Ligand SMILES: [Zn+2]
């Protein structure tokens with residue numbers, strides 16, 4: 335499956351967005367205010383979104399919940415329905431561009447789109463291609479028991495089970511290794 339530069343950026347953005355959601359009532363929201371949202375927009379180079387308001391913040395949190403549902407979905411048909419709703423609500427204007435020295439690719443967000451619509455259109459389409467390619471199972475949640483963060487498995491044989499943001503895989507490997515050593519020593 336061909337993953338263009340912009341798709342890759344959109345995937346990184348949507349994973350980071352989903353992972354700002356609090357995991358439970360005890361953890362704080364990763365997007366608590368418009369200042370944090372501005373940082374998010376700057377870090378992910380989301381262009382042309384203007385001055386951000388409380389309205390933008392609540393709209394982004396709302397689509398974050400919908401993207402989270404896509405990552406939680408085991409069934410491609412259910413994921414497709416979620417993605418269709420996200421993209422349809424955003425309105426799209428596909429257009430070809432080769433900005434900043436990148437090869438030709440398509441932008442989906444409409445000119446003047448709000449930040450929430452921009453994210454829903456471009457990240458929604460990035461996820462749509464995974465369904466089209468029969469690769470929806472690559473949109474995953476970390477299997478570490480205390481984690482559940484979203485990630486996209488881009489490994490060749492779709493074998494990744496853990497996110498890397500907290501080095502969950504390493505942590506579990508170390509725990510298994512220690513358990514084996516203990517057993518061997520015991
Ligand atoms: Zn682009």
Ligand SMILES: [Zn+2]
Pocket residue numbers: 476477478481482483496497498499500502
């Ligand atoms: Zn994890």
